[in-house]
Amino acid sequence: PDGSWLVFTSDRNGNEDIFLKSSTGGVDSLVTDHTAADYHASLSADNKTIAYVSRRDDARGDIYLQKRGSKEPERLTTYRGYDDQPKFSPDGETILFLSDRETGLSNLWLITLEGQLSGPLTTEGAVNPCWSPNGEEIAFISLSPEPEKNNRLSLLSLPDRSVSVLDTGPGVDAFPSFLPGGEGIVFTKFGMDTNADGELNTEDTPYICRINLESKTVQQLTFSQHWEYMPTCSYTGDEVFYLSNKGGNFDLYAVPTAGVFPKAQSARRQLQLARWAEKNLLGREAPYLTILAYQSVAGFFPDEDSSCAQAGLRLGHLYKRLGYSKRAEEVWRRTIEGYPEETTSSGFCEIQLVNSTAESFWHLDRRKSLREALTGLERIKNSYSDDGTVLAAALKASGDWLRDYGDLEAAVGRYREVASLFPEEVDIAAEAEFRRVETRLQAEIGDPFGEVEDYLAVVDRYQERSLWPDSARAAIIRLFEQQDFEKKLASLNKLFYSYRERKPLAALTLLEMARTFVEQARPSLGVDVYQRLINSYPEQEKTLQVAKFELAKLHLNLSQVPEATRLLSELYQQFEKIESASLRYQVEKELSGSLLSEAETLFSNSNYLEAQMSFEKIINENYNNIKAHWGWIRSCAATGDLGSCETTYRERLKDEPGNDVARYGLGLTLVFHFQEEGKISD
Known part of the structure; x- marks a missing residue:
């Protein structure tokens, strides 16, 4: 209880026994040594007495007490039935436990150290009980047959024996544990249909949540593709420890009680932090952590409607990308209902809902799917007739559906409408123009150079928006990727000399040319072209960074380690200027490998x-x-x-x-x- 001792169960000796260990380390001390199972131990507030369940006299278990340092247990309960999960009260005078006596169901009971029983405190079923720090409340998971109470985190007030349901969200709750100050509870939540069976149950993957007892708001603390359950707070309350199999076995992990992402100064800053996480975090856990980042916006600033609505919109996209379509739709609906005044965000959420619903039967009936999507988008246009941003987005979405269906001419028409009717919606109009050129190219197979000028028109018209001009330049390069080596090289040469004055495009063309030589096993020519790019276009930072990295890797493949190290070191010195998180990671990794290779060569010599x-x-x-x-x-x-x-x-x-x-x-x-x-x- 005071953080100085750890009492736990282990089967290291062939059956379950109780062990005691100092939190500062040292040898594990064997408390029980019996052929029957001993488990579910609890330590008293003064660290002197251990309560546990043993099956030595009853196959279903009884509660025993044992003084620390003693080998003589005292049997506290003698009921021929189910007694389990003893928990010492904060004052050490009473033990809370589960028993099926009288009711035939697992319910909450109290017993003094002298054996005086009190209960049942609940009658409809209960599991996973825990005391509040002041000893006046008990958190537990209700097994009530009533759907709104079943498998819900609940709170029993001892003074008046009243019970309230704390968590009303969908799913199954388990394993509650109070924060040391009593202001909240951490618990396990099976709240997502991760196995896609249409139900929320303990077959799904759980995560850790924290509920604030004053506001009743629930904050998700962990989220991954692995099990995360059985949380308990550190003695100081700063961290929550839990079990997870993310490393292969079930091991102990920790997460800050306040959440992975700290509270920023404002909702806008919190949203910026989430966007930073989405752009910069890498690895398999990155999308899950990003979801927690966007959740933190509403978690810390629930009254800041604008930021919360924007976070909700993005949160749905992330769930959708991970394959959790139902959860994505729930988030979008909740955003629409919770922030009706935020019309633009709500409108975008409605568009995503229409898209998601129609997509669900795309593979069964494409015509019906298209009809549902276009009808829904038309309804949104009528509902948001005063919001140009939503109108433009809905019109562009209808173009996307027509393109995917194969009606390319109609799709081109919709994209053209977006650009002509909503020029002030620059980002949406830029994407629509890009899609128009792309879709027309699908419909008209001819000389790729005929499409270059159309893509360049997107570049010129929307040069202040880097995303779509960059996408247009990349699309120009892709026009030639299916050509054979000789023809592709000729096309890239023609493209380079035709548009040398367009430096971003010229630099990209040289980059593709260098890659083509390397793919054709002509590394020396590749090195020459990479070097030409680096020398000729130093102001094209993003392309230059990629070229230097690829040239460094080429040098490594050619066993030219010093040259590779020089280039990687140059990139590392400009580490903060590299926009791509993936490239930053690769530069750091390759530089480390290159330096190690150099050092190992010195050692070998x-x-x-x-x-x-x-x-x-x-x-x-x-x-x-x-x-x-x-x-x-x-x-x-x-x-x-x-x-x-x-x-x-x-x-x-x-x-x-x-x-x-x-x-x-x-x-x-x-x-x-x-x-x-x-x-x-x-």
Whole structure:
């Protein structure tokens, strides 16, 4: 209870027994040692008594008490039935537990340390009970047959025995645990149909939530494709610990009690943080974390309608992208109902709802799907006749549906309407113009150069909007990608010399030309073209960054490590200027690999001192690079400088006792010491 001791169950000895361990470390102490199962232990407030369930005298379990340090248990309950999950009250005088006595259902009961029973506190069924810090309330999961109460997080007030349902959202709740201050509860939620069986149940993937008891608002703390459940708060209340199988096995993880994303100064800043996360986070967990970021907008600023509505719109898109169409539709509906005054965001949500609903039977009946979509979009146009942004978006969406259906002429007409009727909606008009050119190209197969000018018209007309001009230039390059090598090279040459004055396009053309040479196993010509691009177009930063990175990788493939390292180092020095998060990650990864390769070459050539300095430089740049530590220690061993390694790691551990990399380095250093001295070390 005070954070100094951990009591837990383990089957390490062949059956379930209770163990005790100091939170500062040390040896696990065996509390029970019986052939029957002992489990579900609870420690009293003074850390002196342990309550647990044992099957030694009753196959369904009874409650036992045992003094810490004693091997003599005291049987507290003798009921021939189900007794389970004992929990000491905060004052240590009473034990809360589950029992099916009298009702035949698992319900809440109390028992004093002297054996005086009180209950049942509930009659309709209850599981997973826990005490509030002040001992006046009990949180539990109701098993009431009433649908609005079943599997819901509920709260029992002991003074008046009243019960209230806390979480009214869809899904199944489990494993509640109070925050140390009593202001909230963390719990497990099975709230998404992750297995797509049409039901929300414990077969779905759970996540961790926190509910504020004053406002009754629920905040989702975790979200991933893995199980995350059984939360409990740290003694200080700063972190929530939980179990997850994201690493393959079920291990202990932690998340800040306030959430992964901290509260910003305003709702607008919170929304900016979410957009930053969507753009910059990488890896398999990135979309899940981004969802938490957008959820934090309404979680921290529920009354800021504009930001909340924009976050809701984007949140639906993210759920849809992950394949959770039903959840996406729920979010869009909730946004429309919750923020009716935010007409633009609501209108966009309605468009997404129409699209999602019509898409659901696209593969069964395309004609019906198209008809439903166009009818729904027409309805939206009538409902939002005063909002030009929604009108433009609905009209463009109808063009998208017609294009996908194959009515390309009608689609081109819709896209043309958007650009002509709503020129002030620049972003939507730019996309519509781009789609018009793209769709017309689908309908008219001819000389690709005939389409170049149309794409360039998009570039010229919307040059202030980088997305669609960039997309148009990329589309121009794609016009020639299906051609054979000789024809493609001729086309790219013609494109380059025809539009040399259009520097962004010229730079992209050289980039594609270099890639083409590399694909055709002509790396020396590829190097020449990459270098020409770098020398001729230094102001085209985004293309230049990609070219330098690809040239560096080409040098690595040609075993030209110094040249690769030079280019990667140049990119790393401009790290913050690289817009693409993916490219930043790749630059860091390849530079680390390149520097390691150089250092390993020095070591292999017996240049141990230079290798030692090179590995040390890598560690200074990225302390968590394990391979660099391995190389540095080997180099120090070769130069007779292991003492420096040991001192460095010991000092690091003195400042950061939990630093596992430093602990690994120290252990490895001591292994080398042992090899040198021939004696066992610590």
